[in-house]
Structures are given as C-alpha cells and as structure tokens.
Amino acid sequence: MNRKVIIIGSGPAGLTAAIYAARADLNPLVFEGNQPGGQLTITTEVENYPGFPEGMNGPEMMDLFRKQAQRFGAETQFKHVTKVDFSERPFKVWVGEELFTSDSVIISTGASAKMLGLDSEKELMGYGVSACATCDGFFYKDKKVLMVGGGDSAMEEAIFLTKFASEVWIVHRRDELRASKIMQERVLNHPKIHLHWNSVIDGILGTKETGVTGVMLKDTQTGDVREDSCDGVFMAIGHTPNTSLFDSILDTDSKGYLVTKGESTATNIPGIFACGDVKDSTYRQAVTAAGSGCKAAIDVERFLELSD
Ligand code: NAP
Numbered sequence: 001m002n003r004k005v006i007i008i009g010s011g012p013a014g015l016t017a018a019i020y021a022a023r024a025d026l027n028p029l030v031f032e033g034n035q036p037g038g039q040l041t042i043t044t045e046v047e048n049y050p051g052f053p054e055g056m057n058g059p060e061m062m063d064l065f066r067k068q069a070q071r072f073g074a075e076t077q078f079k080h081v082t083k084v085d086f087s088e089r090p091f092k093v094w095v096g097e098e099l100f101t102s103d104s105v106i107i108s109t110g111a112s113a114k115m116l117g118l119d120s121e122k123e124l125m126g127y128g129v130s131a132c133a134t135c136d137g138f139f140y141k142d143k144k145v146l147m148v149g150g151g152d153s154a155m156e157e158a159i160f161l162t163k164f165a166s167e168v169w170i171v172h173r174r175d176e177l178r179a180s181k182i183m184q185e186r187v188l189n190h191p192k193i194h195l196h197w198n199s200v201i202d203g204i205l206g207t208k209e210t211g212v213t214g215v216m217l218k219d220t221q222t223g224d225v226r227e228d229s230c231d232g233v234f235m236a237i238g239h240t241p242n243t244s245l246f247d248s249i250l251d252t253d254s255k256g257y258l259v260t261k262g263e264s265t266a267t268n269i270p271g272i273f274a275c276g277d278v279k280d281s282t283y284r285q286a287v288t289a290a291g292s293g294c295k296a297a298i299d300v301e302r303f304l305e306l307s308d
Pocket of ligand 1: 048115116148149150151152153154156173174177178179180200236237238239282283284285
C-alpha cells in the first residue's frame, strides 16, 4: 500500500510530525529506528519542556508522544530503515528486503554521540567506556569515573553520575566550560564533582577482562602526559547527525547536517522534508525538535495538496 507520508525516526521531532500528520488524516507510518523515542530515552529528567513544571522522565515523555500520535491513527513500527530511493515519486524506503512507498517522507533521524576516536576507547566500549551515563551509571556504585566534555550534556550527566559514583571528574580541554551558567554552578558547587581543566584523554587503560583501570591525561597547555586511575570513562562531547542513509542524495552543510530551505523543512528534493536534530546543529532541544516536527507535517500537508 502506497503511503501519503513515511516518517523516519521517532524522537520529539518525528513523533510530533506523526501527531500533526495523523490529525491531518495522512495516516503516517513511523519507522522508529534503532533508538525508539530518540535521545530523550537516554536522558534523565527533562526539566525544560514547557508544561511539566515538576520535570518529566525522558523515556516516559516519549511514550506519551507515541501514544498521542497513535491515538489519531499514526502507525509506528519498531523497524530500522536500511535504504532509500528518492529519485522519483512515489519514494522508496526499504527495511532490509521489505519495500515501502510513499508520496512524501519526513526525515527525523536525529544525531548520535561523538567519540574521541581512540583505539583504546573502541576496544573498551561497554567495558568501562560509555556514551550514556543514564544507561550505564548504575554500574559505577562507589567508583571513580571521568566525564569528558564541557557542555550542558557533560554537566547534566556528571550530576546524574554522582547518584552512584564516589567521585566524578570532568575532563575538559579548556579552562572555561561551555555549559550554561546554571549547570556550571551546580557542577562547580557539587561536593562529589571535580575538574581536570586543560586536559584531554590520550589513551584509556585496561582490558576487557579488567575493565577500565585508568587513563592517560594530556595537559593541553604543556603537553605533559600523566596517568590517572579510574573505573569508568563517559563521553559527552557533542553529536554527529544521522544522515548516512542520505549520502549524496540530500544536501548537507559543512558539519554534515541536512539543509532545509529558509524557514521551511523542505530539503533539496520536493516531497522530502527534514526536522529535528538531523537538521539543527544550533538549538538541539526537545522543544525545538518538536516544533520543527510540527512544521514538517504542515509542509507535507501543503505539498500533498499542491501535488495531488
Ligand atoms: P556541546 O555544547 O557541543 O559541548 C561539547 C563539549 O565537548 C564542549 O565542551 C567541547 O569542548 C567538548 N569537545 C568536543 N569535542 C571534543 C574532543 N574531541 N575532545 C574533548 N572535548 C571535546 O554539546 P552538548 O553538551 O551535547 O550540548 C549540545 C546542545 O544541547 C547545547 O546547545 C546544549 O545547551 C544543549 N543541551 C541542553 C541541556 C539542558 O538544557 N538541560 C542538556 C544537554 C544539552 P569546547 O567547549 O572546547 O568546544
């Protein structure tokens, strides 16, 4: 059955697009991907989404988004899209061998955590190295852990880790944090959190058998390298947009984010729209992603009206 709209990705952007498209009677099909609910499902409390004065647990919030979309007729499938062909309409979308077609597509594939690119980091991923404090923090009860990064994510996750760890050391490459003032204050005043200023990790020590036992810390000003013991290393150094499906199909900017036209969510291919973090390297908030998902569904509605 040919669809009016397929939505690829199920974070705040994709599920908001699904709510609006479903209420517009477009019967959207949502492919939820490898991380149903998107990045909010690996966060703790969402304190800045309007309408929730007491804060809200990220996974629960995404369950509510999904239920709201389903209530109006959106179909959501826990499937990961593996290939697309946008060269003609209807557009083709594959999940393995299974082919789906649609008159329009909304891309809301989000962004994924960046890593340092060290061999030792790859080797020890899941054995003491993690990019998700919410997922793995529990394993570090009364241990010493490092958190790499100086942005809001690193601050938020460092604070979360203090629930379990005895000591949390933030490793930041400069002498000034990038994070918002309120998060900086919380971290700098926290008795369990300490900072390694002007420092980067040059290598992670340990084996799959022992887990992480320490790191080699390099001073970014003097170049000196010294060993520091720890039981876990968490990364929070930013994100890369999930665009590999659309390589050489859709236009991207210099950082690899999908490009959309003006205020709209239209990509360079008429009928293909993008919203959320996959096209936003600046704001990257749940509420801005939801707003752009709403815009994508309205853009699709108008596109389908004009092209029918
Ligand atoms: P970010 O703001 O881009 O911060 C990334 C941090 O990682 C920076 O401090 C950066 O250092 C450091 N970094 C990057 N590459 C590195 C490398 N190779 N080695 C060592 N350090 C490296 O990313 P984010 O913290 O994920 O936040 C992204 C956006 O989401 C921001 O707009 C943020 O405000 C927002 N956010 C908001 C909340 C909230 O409001 N509760 C929570 C999380 C995120 P430099 O500073 O030196 O560049």
